[in-house]
Amino acid sequence: MAKLLSARLHAVQVRPYLADALFALHVVEDRSVPTMAVDSYWRCYVSPGFVARTPVEELAGVWVHEVSHLLRDHHGRDEVYAREHEEYGPGARLRRNIAADxxxxxxxxxxxxPLPAGVVLPSLLSLPEELLTEEYLGMVSMSAITPELAWLDCGSGADGQERPWELGPDGGQGLSRQQRDAVRFRVAEGIKGRPGDAPEGWRRWAEEAFHPPQPWRQLLGAAVRSAASAPGAGEDHSYRRPSRRSAGVPKVVLPSLRRTPPRVSVVIDTSGSVSDAELGSALLEVAAISRAVGGRRDLVSVISCDAAAGVAVPLCRAENIALVGGGGTDLRSGFARALRSRPRPDVIVALTDGQTPWPSAPPPCRTVVGLFPRRTRRVDEENPDYVPDGPPPWARVVTIG
Known part of the structure; x- marks a missing residue:
């Protein structure tokens, strides 16, 4: 135990931003554990033989390794993956453990x-670094290396499948859900406070811990419906139903105000920086937008725009729309083309990666921007301090993906 705790202290010294998580783990000695493993309740199961034969510096790396599984919620994420793909059993468990590593x-x-011998890295399968577990699981079968890594077992905290040695939810010294969330928040807060101490992968994790992913499809649909139902959008006078105010004006028939389905122009960024997958997602959103405004596809038009706007195409079937582009990006021409349409749209929806100039003034209608996420933004080689403009404040912005 003294050697194990010395290794944890070394891990805290070299990775101070993980200190709260490392001290939150409760050690359980168990000779049936191959090396070290964790469960989702933040218990760390340790083999005494493994500790005895492993140098302190390498043990410190194992501490950081195991707590990383818990901070990144591999238990919950791999449970979801196994349920969605119906992959259970020892082989599937090992695949999820390898991908998490x-x-x-x-x-x-x-x-x-120090990098220990036999450490599991993406380079074993010539895969890129800095991907997520789910991405690695979808890229290769890993069948070529699973026989060599049959000894690998980081516990249910790494792959979501309980082990015989684990104490389970009723065992002692486990953390509650609220306590586990509090530990993650404190670690993320420390990384955000001193980002220079943490690598890029941990900084991205901390950013998502503070700003978790949102259900963007629901948010985008709600934003379109909100814009379409705003006062002044799709309203007109009609004599089909006289106004109730007519009773106060004898011999005069006043028209009533009725709501007509709003017209929506969808401007799709087709520049070279937008991938084919994102363009396919944009077409799916066009179909969803038509449903959000009552199913009137004749009131939805689509404009392809890279450096110049294309023709406004009425929506018949979203999957049959040809998206033309591939050059630079300037959505200002797309906005101008949408506003030249007659009748003028009540709502403009722009689907883009955001690497574009924006109109200097807000258009005379509601605007929703569906923003494809980017890890890195465009840079200017002549001006290293250049930061591209984000969507303007007059637009309702929803991050897609």
Missing amino acids: FEINDDIYGDGL
């Missing part, structure tokens, strides 16, 4: 934590 090991070693 691929995700975290590229951020662990170096700067005081």
Whole structure:
């Protein structure tokens, strides 16, 4: 135990931003554990033989490795993956464990934590680094390396499948859900406070911990419906039903105000920086937008826009729309083309990666921007301090994906 706790202290010294998480783990000695493993209740199961034969610096790396599984919620994420793909059993468990190790090991070693022999890295399968567990699981079968890594077992905290040695929810010294969330928040807060101490992968994790992913399809649909139902959108006078105010004006028939379905122009960024997958997603959103405004596809038009706007195409079937582009990006021409349409749209929806100039003044209608996320933004080689403009404040912005 003294050697194990010395290794944890070394891990805290070289990775101070993980200190709260490392001290939150409760150690359980168990000779049936191959090396070290964790469960979702933040218990760390340790083999005494493994500790005895492993140097302190390498043990420190194992501490960081195991707590990384818990901070990144591999238990919950891999449970979801196994349920969605119906992959159970020892082989599927090992695949999920390997993919989880691929995700975290590229951020662990170096700067005081030596790379041990046999560590599982994406380079074993010539895969890129800095991907997520789910991405690695979808890229390759891993059948070529699973026989060599049959010894690998980081516990249910790494792959969501309980082990015989684990104490379970009724065992002692486990953390409640609220306590586990509090530990994650404190670690993320520390990384955000001193981002220079943490690698890029941990900084991205901390950003998502503060701003978790949102159900963007629901948000985008709600934004379109909200814009379409705003006062002044799709309203007109009609004599089909006289106004109730007519009773106060004898011999005069006043028209009533009725709501007509709003017209929507969808401007799709087709520049070279937008991928084919994102364009396919944009077409799916066009179909969803038509449903959000009452199913009137004749009131929805689509404009392809890279450096110049194309023709406004009426929506018949979203999957049959040809998206033309591939050059630079300037959505200002797309906005101008939408506003030249007659009748003029009540709502403009722009689907873009955001790397574009924006109109200098708000258009005379509601605007919703569906923003494809980007890890890195465009740079200006002549001006290293250049930061591209984000969507303007007059637009309702929903991040897609």
